[in-house]
Amino acid sequence: MSHPSTAQGTPARRPAWLIVTIREIVVKVTDRAFIIGTLTTLGLIVAGFAIGFLVSGRAQTTDVVVTTPDAAALARSVEAVAKQSDPRSSVHVSEASSDEAARAQVADGDADVYLHNGDTGWSTTWESESDDGFITSLTDVLSVQTINDLAAQAGVSPEQISQQMAVNVELLNAGGTAGPIAFIATVVFGVLFMMSAMTYGMQIATSVIEEKQSRIVEILVAVIPIRELLAGKVIANTLIAAAQVMLLLGAGLIGLTFTPLSDLLPQFAGAAGWFLVFFLAGFLALACIWAAAGALGTRSEDLNQTSTPLMWVIMATYVAAFVATGTTRDILSFVPIVSAVLMPARLIDGTAAWWEPLAALASNLVFAALMVLLGERIYRRALLRTSGRLNWRQGLQLSE
Amino acid sequence: MLDVIHLTRTFGQLTAVDDVTFTVPAGQMIGFVGGNGAGKTTTMRMIMGLLAPDSGQVNLNGRPITRSDRSRFGYMPEERGLYAKQPILSQLIYLAELKGMTRDSAAAEASGLMARFGLGDRLKDKLEKLSLGNQQRVQIAAAVMADPIGLILDEPFSGLDPKAVDEMAGLLAERASRGVPVLFSSHQLDLIDRLCDGLVILANGRVVAAGTKDDLESRGATKHRLVTDTDAGWVRDVPGLRVDAVDGGTALFEILVPGAGDDLLAQALQRGHVIEFTPVRPTLSEIYREVTA
Numbered sequence: 001m002s003h004p005s006t007a008q009g010t011p012a013r014r015p016a017w018l019i020v021t022i023r024e025i026v027v028k029v030t031d032r033a034f035i036i037g038t039l040t041t042l043g044l045i046v047a048g049f050a051i052g053f054l055v056s057g058r059a060q061t062t063d064v065v066v067t068t069p070d071a072a073a074l075a076r077s078v079e080a081v082a083k084q085s086d087p088r089s090s091v092h093v094s095e096a097s098s099d100e101a102a103r104a105q106v107a108d109g110d111a112d113v114y115l116h117n118g119d120t121g122w123s124t125t126w127e128s129e130s131d132d133g134f135i136t137s138l139t140d141v142l143s144v145q146t147i148n149d150l151a152a153q154a155g156v157s158p159e160q161i162s163q164q165m166a167v168n169v170e171l172l173n174a175g176g177t178a179g180p181i182a183f184i185a186t187v188v189f190g191v192l193f194m195m196s197a198m199t200y201g202m203q204i205a206t207s208v209i210e211e212k213q214s215r216i217v218e219i220l221v222a223v224i225p226i227r228e229l230l231a232g233k234v235i236a237n238t239l240i241a242a243a244q245v246m247l248l249l250g251a252g253l254i255g256l257t258f259t260p261l262s263d264l265l266p267q268f269a270g271a272a273g274w275f276l277v278f279f280l281a282g283f284l285a286l287a288c289i290w291a292a293a294g295a296l297g298t299r300s301e302d303l304n305q306t307s308t309p310l311m312w313v314i315m316a317t318y319v320a321a322f323v324a325t326g327t328t329r330d331i332l333s334f335v336p337i338v339s340a341v342l343m344p345a346r347l348i349d350g351t352a353a354w355w356e357p358l359a360a361l362a363s364n365l366v367f368a369a370l371m372v373l374l375g376e377r378i379y380r381r382a383l384l385r386t387s388g389r390l391n392w393r394q395g396l397q398l399s400e
Numbered sequence: 401m402l403d404v405i406h407l408t409r410t411f412g413q414l415t416a417v418d419d420v421t422f423t424v425p426a427g428q429m430i431g432f433v434g435g436n437g438a439g440k441t442t443t444m445r446m447i448m449g450l451l452a453p454d455s456g457q458v459n460l461n462g463r464p465i466t467r468s469d470r471s472r473f474g475y476m477p478e479e480r481g482l483y484a485k486q487p488i489l490s491q492l493i494y495l496a497e498l499k500g501m502t503r504d505s506a507a508a509e510a511s512g513l514m515a516r517f518g519l520g521d522r523l524k525d526k527l528e529k530l531s532l533g534n535q536q537r538v539q540i541a542a543a544v545m546a547d548p549i550g551l552i553l554d555e556p557f558s559g560l561d562p563k564a565v566d567e568m569a570g571l572l573a574e575r576a577s578r579g580v581p582v583l584f585s586s587h588q589l590d591l592i593d594r595l596c597d598g599l600v601i602l603a604n605g606r607v608v609a610a611g612t613k614d615d616l617e618s619r620g621a622t623k624h625r626l627v628t629d630t631d632a633g634w635v636r637d638v639p640g641l642r643v644d645a646v647d648g649g650t651a652l653f654e655i656l657v658p659g660a661g662d663d664l665l666a667q668a669l670q671r672g673h674v675i676e677f678t679p680v681r682p683t684l685s686e687i688y689r690e691v692t693a
Contacts, residue, residue: 219481
């Protein structure tokens with residue numbers, strides 16, 4: 001009888017943990033609910049950016065109708081100024097044959113505004129509502145022109161004037177409070193962490209308890225070491241979670257290039273990269289504990305109880321992301337798991353020195369190693385107990 | 401050859417398995433019998449290394465069984481266990497891969513077994529779509545794949561119809577004929593009677609009887625039955641016999657003194673026709689009831 005067994009050391013075959021990993025991944029990525037869920041989330045992100053893009057894009061193109069070359073030139077200057085604050089805003093200029101024709105175009109909606117020089121200066125004629133952005137840009141252009149004219153009359157250079165008009169901004173406590181962008185990033189990281197850590201953590205626990213409930217675990221454990229079974233599960237789900245986080249972050253970053261925040265892309269991308277690294281470390285720290293939560297139960301319903309401590313940790317991380325400020329925030333950014341959200345956020349607002357993410361990551365990895373050992377111990381000892389749900393205290397006290 | 405040697409396991413106050421010793425010879429099918437809670441499942445779990453014994457050991461071919469030996473055993477747990485929501489072919493391949501088969505050869509063997517069970521066109525169906533009997537076939541297939549060096553099957557036939565039982569029994573007999581020791585538990589004594597080379601009877605965690613069917617059948621006193629065409633009441637007066645029952649022309653008795661049977665037969669021939677004079681061996685059920693009583 002030929003048998004490719006490890007005992008006989010015949011041809012190299014895949015190690016058991018890898019076979020388990022492959023199965024977990026294949027089962028997951030061919031699961032309809034998983035595919036639909038991922039595509040839906042992705043779709044929501046794309047739709048969010050697309051809607052934002054469309055809405056903002058529509059407001060920023062202004063159709064201007066004029067009757068004189070002066071007005072047309074002014075409209076182009078307005079466009080130049082408007083583009084400085086938002087590169088995607090544009091002004092489309094068309095000429096009408098007469099004052100009446102121009103007004104008719106505005107009334108019919110063919111043009112947004114009729115720009116003309118009246119007896120008392122420049123006028124804009126709108127259908128029912130004026131566009132503040134356009135008016136602001138127009139006012140800027142006229143102010144500059146007027147100042148330049150006056151400066152020329154007074155024999156002063158335009159540069160001197162603008163220097164006198166410039167207001168310098170000085171921050172005594174730069175970065176002391178998170179700016180709105182850092183706050184948004186914190187929220188995004190917080191939501192992403194909570195969503196993924198919970199989904200995939202629960203996935204590990206569910207997969208463990210399913211095997212336990214169906215008793216296939218007895219067949220598996222008779223064939224391969226418990227540790228390899230656990231490793232396969234944890235690695236597979238960590239990979240799937242990381243892939244999904246990457247997918248969502250990637251979609252978000254690509255979406256960002258279509259928004260006015262695209263200048264901040266390098267900063268966001270860097271922080272997103274750190275988030276991914278921290279997410280992996282944080283997820284790994286909890287993964288084996290999730291497996292232990294599964295092993296403590298005997299039926300799927302038991303997960304409600306056994307996963308409670310994990311839910312608290314994840315919720316606390318999520319809440320900390322919103323609530324923590326100042327020194328508390330700085331300290332928490334070194335605390336394992338919470339650091340997954342807070343340290344990347346601090347990187348975005350620029351308050352973290354280069355060594356800080358590395359230190360936080362190191363503490364996270366040490367913590368993860370301890371948690372892996374603890375989770376593995378409980379998992380190994382609780383896996384074959386079939387006499388009802390155990391609590392965590394009992395789980396810790398189990399002997400081999 | 402699989403030797404179970406003085407295995408003992410307690411759960412709290414309860415001694416579930418108490419100094420259990422028996423042998424499953426290579427190439428033989430041994431039936432493992434006992435009431436609910438007799439300790440069969442606990443013993444099997446200890447053989448498979450799923451439960452540590454308090455004392456005692458399991459030997460394979462004369463040396464203590466190792467993890468790698470066990471990884472090549474086919475095992476079927478008491479409560480059926482496969483992935484309900486995974487297609488049957490892919491999970492059979494998965495389990496066989498874990499036992500060391502390559503993916504291709506696992507796929508070939510799994511397809512072959514399924515075709516043999518008439519499930520060849522359902523390879524891609526999820527397990528839960530199959531009837532319970534067919535799920536059980538898949539479960540047995542999972543255990544016998546990858547050339548096991550031993551088979552430990554907890555109630556493999558429960559829930560199968562007679563045709564399926566024959567199919568599965570045939571499959572197990574094939575494996576046994578390759579020299580594999582096969583231990584399976586069952587409540588169905590007639591099945592054990594038909595299929596097994598030997599049996600081990602467990603009661604309250606202890607082995608109360610073990611051996612081949614012949615051993616067991618002959619260990620109790622052999623009884624005889626006499627059937628004549630006249631009333632057999634006179635048998636009660638023949639010396640050297642212990643009469644169990646007389647009913648019309650039929651008497652059931654045990655011969656206590658050698659030669660007493662010959663006297664009885666001679667008398668019977670004088671009194672009329674002898675229709676039957678035969679030894680009556682106890683059935684397995686009777687032996688089982690006797691030893692577990």
